[in-house]
Amino acid sequence: MENKLKVFVSYNSKDLQIVESIVRQIESQGLELFFDKKSLNLGDIIIDTLEKALKTANCFLVFIGKDMDGPWQNIEVKIALHSCVNDKTKKIIPILLPEATDDFLPSFLNSFHGKKMKSVFDFSTIDEIIKQLSKSKLTPIYEVTNGQTEDKSGKPLGFKAHTEKIIELLVGESIYQSKFVAIRELIQNAVDACERRAGMPSGEIHNIEITVSYDNSSIEISDNGEGMDLNLLRENFVAIGKSINEEVTDENIRKKLIGKFGIGFISTFMIAKSIEISTQYSQKEQINFTITSTSEMFVYHDYSTVKRLNGFIGTTIKVNxxxxxxxxxxxxxxxxxxxxxRHVPYLKVKILKPKSTTIVKLDNNDWNTYKTVISKQFIHKNFILCLGISQANIDLICSNYGFLINNNVENIIPDHFPKFIGGEINFEPNAVKLNIARNDIINGDTVDIDSIKKFINKSVREIIISFYRMNNKNKDAKKTLEIFCYII
Incomplete structure (x- = not known):
């Protein structure tokens, strides 16, 4: 893939040693720079190669040492200034090296915000440079051959994606109805992690423990699921749009998994100011890190900031x-x-107070029928439907493996569906196809919407008949029910 920024490194040859050290650290983070000592190949015409690199660069990293009398650097900086004047999207980042002071900064670079390095070991400044260079620009989304993104005449070879804009969409309410759906996404990830963990030790059962601070300042989700090793972290967790579930080959496990899109975790930033993670895969080392935003680098720790015990497989995620x-x-x-x-398996919730802990029961065994005068459960191979007749209007709640989809999913509700009948329908994983926000059902391969409607219709008839028999002496009730039986 092409780099996000085309960065040209300008420096005085007297500062080669320190600049080369900094460049190595930047490149270790996966960034590519045009650094003449490395980028020039044997046989290259130096002036032509430099000219092309300067023209195509959209960022100029200018290192300033004791003096700026190097003829090559003077020319490079003038070309960079000219480029920035003509194209406001390009930028110059001046870096004062340790032995240089503000007086060494040329007047024509004063208008550009730069950084001063305190010493050769000023890693915080180097990290800040890396962060600036890592801020996303257009990134190719097609397969790149030999690093080429354009043909010889400059014509683009495919689409590019502005990753910052895309991430803004994925973590915003343009997809999700509410920012608080992030809580659901995190718990769904924990459930999937538990389902993926095969070969549980004898006597151990899947467990998800949720701890909520009494002042709502944090939520911590801890599971004994699969956990992550370095490979899963690198290849799946950080890959937006790639779900770990895609790589599960065991069909018995795969059919229980919920996640499909690989974007659920980053929705957490709709509510999070920071996220602390501690995770451990079987027979691998514990990995601990903190994330402060989708555009900032992860900060790794040699200990668990959430106090997860080393040696326990699974993951703990604390959202501040x-x-x-x-x-x-x-x-x-x-x-x-x-x-x-709604009916999430192996879930334990507690509120952490200064001097006590309160256990909270979430399981809704009533299936939204606790106010109904009669209720009945109907079993389908792909879902459970519980209907009840109420004296007032009632929702037909729709859920997937115990997680709420929506209170009334209109496209599975039959025409002329009685308002006084409601309850809940809970689908098995993969039984229905959900949209990306997971708040609506769309036509899928396993169960089509028409067949769901037919089953609901049949079930409505049955519960109405049961109610009819209970109230066969009530003429008004009989007349109303007969009308509805005829309509549906």
Whole structure:
């Protein structure tokens, strides 16, 4: 893949040693720079190669040492300035080397924000340079051959994606109805991790423990699922749009998995100001790191900041909630847990208070029929449907493996569906195809929408007949039910 930025490194030959050290550190993070000592090949015409690199660069990293009297660097900087004047998307980043002071900065570079290195070992400044260079620009989304993204005449070979804009869409409410759906996404990931873990030790069962701070400032989700090693972290976790579930080959495990799109985790940044992660894969070392945003580099630790014991397979994720949400009067993590987690397996929730812990029961065994005068359960090979007749209007809640899809999924509700009949339909994993936000059902291969409607229709008839028999002496009830039986 082509690099996000085409970076040209300008320096005085007297500063070669320190500049070369910095360039190596930057390149170790996967960034490519035009650095003449490395980028020039034997037989290249130097002036032509430099000219091409300067013309195609959209970022100029200018290192300033004791002096700027190097003739080549003077020419490079003038070309860079001319490029930036003509194209505002290009930028110059001046870096003052340790022995240089502000007085060494040429007046024509004063208008560009730069950094001063305190010493050769000023790693914080080097990290900041790397962060700046890592900020995404257009990135090719097609297969690149020999690093080429354009043909010889400059024509593009395929589409490019502005990754910053795409990430903004994926972590925003343009996809999800509510930012709090991030809570559901995290728990779904934990459930999938547990399902993927094969060969549980004797006597051990899958377990997901959710800890909510009493002031709603954090939510911590800890599981004894598969966990992650370095390979899973590198190849799957950080790859947006690539789900770990895609690589599961065991069909018995695969059919229980929920995640499909590989974007659920980054939705967490709709509510998170930072995320702490501690994870361990079987027979591998524990990995601990903190993420502060989708555009910042991960910070790794040699210990678990969430106090997860070393040697325990699985993952703990602690989400520190954004300050503006904590201050909101209607923000209540437990409320959202109860809303999204309808019948989630092996889930334990607790509220952590200063001097005590409260256990919270989330499981909604009533199936949204606790206010109905009669209820009945109908079993389909791909879902369970529980219907009830109420004296008032009632929702038909739709869920997938215990997680809320929506309160009323209109496209599976039959025409003329009685308002006084409701309840819940809970699908098995992979039984229906969901949209990317997982709040609506679309036609899929396993169960089509028409067959779901027919089953609901048949079940409505049955419960109405049962109610009819219970109320066969009530003429008004009989007349109303006969009308509805005729319609559906």
């Amino acid at each position: 909630i954004k300050d503006e949400l904590i201050k909101s009067s209607d923000f209540d993590i437990i409320k959202y847990l109860k809303s999204y987690c």
